[in-house]
Amino acid sequence: MLLFLILPIINTVSTSAGGLGEAITTAETVNAILTSFFAAYLATLITFFFGVPLAYTLARHEFKGKSLVDAVIDLPILIPHNAAGISLLxxxxxxxxxxxxxxxxxxxxxxTIFGVVAAMVFVSSPFMIRSAEEAFKSVNPELEKVARSLGASTFNAFKNVTFPLAFRGILTGCLLTWARSISEFGAVVVLAYYPKTAAVHLYDVFVNWGLSAAAPITALLIILAVTIFTVIKLITAKPLKPSFS
Amino acid sequence: MSIKIENLSKKWVNFAIKNINLEINRGEYFVILGPTGAGKTLLLELIAGFYTPDTGKIIIDTVDVTSFPPEKRRLGYVPQNYMLFPHMTVEENVEFGLKMHGFSRLKRKKMVDEVLELAGLSKLRSRLPETLSGGEKQKTALARALIIKPKILLLDEPLSALDVNTQKKLREELKKLHENLNITTIHVTHNHSEAYFLAEKLAIMKDGTIIQKGSPDEVFYKPKNNFVASFVGFENLFDGKIVERHGNLVVVDIGNIKVEAVTSLEAEKCTLGVRPDDIIILESPSKSSMRNLLKGKISNFISMGSIVNLTVKVKEKSFMVLITKRSFEEMNLQKGKEVYIAFKASSVHVM
Incomplete structure (x- = not known):
């Protein structure tokens, strides 16, 4: 299984190494990559601000219709992404x-860039919500009670106790959301063909210029994604003690 | 501060706290004793303000705090397993309440230093909770609760997570701490000896209600009903009928067995309670001041370390008796052996 996952990537990078220099210096490719990173960053930010409170509510409270909310959150994973794009359109x-x-x-x-971000938020939000929900569930609610008894408001108990303890899980959610956003093609291409993201640009090159032209860009995208992902993983793997004041 | 709980009720899906009335005086050490599932923790959490009661009031001194959120009640709360904040050091845990109450950095530092010194935690100030022993965690949790100078200290099974030796040591430290600070304390436990040792007043709780309250001696030696009697150690309980009276000395028939007891109870029908450790075993009948001497046969025994729990069958009734392992061996006791059991009339509690 691992071989099946790794071989296509190794094969693409090794056979396209010669064309990487040209791919890096092509303005259109660089712009598409920057658009992807920027839009994925915005999508992660938006998903964080709206998804984390929802995840906290799901982890801590029982309410009528909770199973329906649960099902809605998983919808973007279930439906084909071009269908999601059409629905968003x-x-x-x-x-x-x-x-x-x-x-x-x-x-x-x-x-527009708003369309790109909207499509990314739609398809990647389950990753943020589910990661954060699991992270909050792993924090004993008794700790919040103690914090409240010591004078902390609900918000301060969350900010100083629950959030720092769930931080690593939430950060993982951010990484997954960002990565999923970068890789999104189906929903983005329907709603916002322009400005071209890396995935759309790659598709464009492949359709118009063929495999030999698309391969170096593919290799570049893989190298960038793996490098950034590894760097962030290494940073977050260090013992982490979030500040609280 | 004193605390008064009036007609407090709260219904959950499968459980209810029902009509609790308690009055705890300023500086009193009050223990709520009950089996698991009695609702002790929920009662404590209602007092702490984590839930709003359906009916009733919680009055601290003269202020009705029933609708106050926990952060406005200023009560020191030490939950089961202490719940130290795992991402904070001992010092940060203790400092937390002061931060939340808006104390300046300078004042916080001074107060934390003092409390850590008093609690003997100074050397551990930079340690994370996961590196502490059970006793150290308990001290840190107490220091964290007490530093905000709470009106009342709420302790939920504070010794249950500790080994027996540490329990005994910290039980004494809790007593000393209370004597020094004289802070009103509500302590919830299922442990009889802990309750008896610490309580100035106590209440027995079962199924969300208070069954009996009073001084430890009142509750432990004059239980009101069968549940309290059996819960506080009267393991030998028999229904009977008073058949003779000689002043306060009565003879009770518990089914072809006559037992003498001291009571002022006027009713004819009654229940007798005798603690297993108030009964002695004799190999042969001998005259003594003990008013009750009954012949029986050992039907079972369970060794519990240095103590042996014997079941002696007297006619149709079984009496539980506790003796030392040494006596058990010296008397060569065994299953089926005929023995005599003896106990004082004054050791029999009549309900």
């Missing part, structure tokens, strides 16, 4: 109620 397109409302405020989702 129908919801956020200029002729829809919500999309029209945003258009009147000067925010369009079709073929």
């Amino acid at each position: 129908m919801l956020l397109g200029p002729r829809s109620l919500i999309g029209g409302g945003f258009s009147s405020l000067g925010v369009s989702f079709v073929d």
Whole structure:
């Protein structure tokens, strides 16, 4: 199994090494990679701010309709991503109620960075929510009670006790969300073909110029993703003591 | 501070705290004793403010705090297993409450230094909880709770996670601490000897209600009903009928067995309770001041280290008797051997 996972990557990188120099210096490729990283960063930020409170609610509270909420969170993993793109287009397109409302405020989702981010948020949010939920579940709620008895408000108990203890799990959620966002193609290509992300650009090159032109870009993307992911993993693997004040 | 709990009730899905009434005086060490599942911890958590009761009031001194959130009650809470913040050092754990109450950095440092010194934790100040022993964790949890100068100290099974020797040591330290600080304390436990040793007043709790409250002697030696009697160690309980009275000395028939007891109970029907450690074993009948001497046969025995738990069958009734292993061996006791059991009339509790 491991071989099946690693061989295509090794094969692509080794056979395309010669064209890497050209791929790095092509402005279109560099712009597409930067667009992907920036949009994935924004998507992770948005998912963090809205997903973490939802994850905390799911981990700590029982309420009517919780199983329905659970199912909704997993939906983006279940449906094909081009279908997700079409659904988002129908919801956020200029002729829809919500999309029209945003258009009147000067925010369009079709073929803009907002569209790219929206598609990324949609497909990657389950990774953030589930990671954070598990992280919160692993923190004993009794610790919050003790913090409250010592004078901490609900928010301060969360900020000083629960969040630091769940931090590593949440960080993992951020990494997975970012990585999933970078790799998204199906939803992005339907909602926002432009500005081209790395995945869309790669598809574009492959369709128009063939495999030999797409391979070095593929190798570059793989190297970048693995390098960044490894660096972040190494940083977060160090003993971590978040500050609390 | 004193605390008054009036008609406190709270319903959960499968459990309810029912109509609790307690009055705990300023500086009193009050123990709530009960078996697992009695609702002791939930009662403590209601007092701490983690849940809002369905009915009733919690009054601290003269202030009704029933609707106050935990952070506004200023109660010191030490939960089971201490729940030290695992990502904070001993010093940071102890300092936490002061930070939350807005004390300046300088003041915090001074107070933490003092408390760590008093608790003998100074050398451990930079250690994380996972590196501490059970006793050290307990001291840290107490220091963390006490540094905010709480109005009342709430202790939930504070000694249950410790080995027997540490339990005994820390039990004495708790007593000393209470004598020094004179802080009103509510201590929840299922351990009889812990309750008896520490309590100035205690309450027995079962199925979400208080069954009996009073001084330790009142509860342990004058239990109100069969549950309390059996819970506090009256393992020999028999229903009977008073058939003779000679002032306070009565003769009770417990089914072809006559037992003499001292009581002022006026009712005819009653229940007798005798503690296993109040009964002695004799190889042959001999005259003594003990009013009750019964012939029986050993039907079972269980060795519990230095103590042996004997079951002696007297006619149809079984009496539990505790004797030392040494006596058991010296008397050459064994299953089926005929013996005599003897106990004082004043050792018999009549309910």
